[in-house]
Amino acid sequence: MPTWNEVHYARAQEFTRLLADALAAASAPSPKPAAPTPPPVAAKPASAPAAPPAGPTAATVLGKIPWGKK
């Protein structure tokens, strides 16, 4: 009967293979993340929808940051 360590080492090896596959897939050119979408409308909201925030939204502020500034 395999020991506890042997069983878990085998499982970890399988997990490693899965991770390697995921990494290889992720290394392929990927589309840019989708732009933020308006909040989806809940079919049956548990409470009344919140009023839109008065100030700039997180997406607006983060979208204006000069991330690529040299």
Added chain:
Amino acid sequence: MSPPDATPVPSPLDGLFDGRGFDHDAAAGTSTNPAGERVTFATPSFLRGLHHVLQAEKSGAWPATFKQCGVVTGRQVAVGLDAEFARRGQPALGALPLETSLLFIENYFASHGWGLLKLDLADAAEHGLVTAHLQHGYFAEAFGDAAEFVDPLLAGVIQGFFEHVSGVELGCDEIACVRRGAPECIFVVTAAERLATVAPLLGRATAAEIIARLKA
């Protein structure tokens, strides 16, 4: 007659991160976080074992692997929060005020035991940099025998979260780590091509020096 109630009006989102911790259903063999998501636990010994296996199978691959897993996780965390907000009739993360949106990722780290995260946008508007400071980080404790940067997974989570909310493709690297002798773990978020310019400094320069180079 009781005095007027001065307590804040309860928010439908209070239950997400109110410190209740996780729920455990021993009969079903399941655990859920405050948002109702199914979770399980990775003990330090499990993480150390996984780290050792990854190193043995393909030396040097684990930071990139964990980083990519983190990016996917960060996006999924943000998507999951948006879905929960929608279910409660609330705005999505990107439609919330910035401070509120960032507070959710900080609270997500804390509520899941990853450590105390503090995001700093002081250099964002002028220099295009966001820094994140992590204290009591779980990986730094779990990998107590390592002398390397141990938080690529969390760097990926931060990156994925910011990409989701901003709609911009970004990068995030850990630039200081407790396991390398720093008092806290520090991450920087900016364009990936800018991070590539300071990659040779990682592990050789302090966080302040790396940030100064990015600002120059």
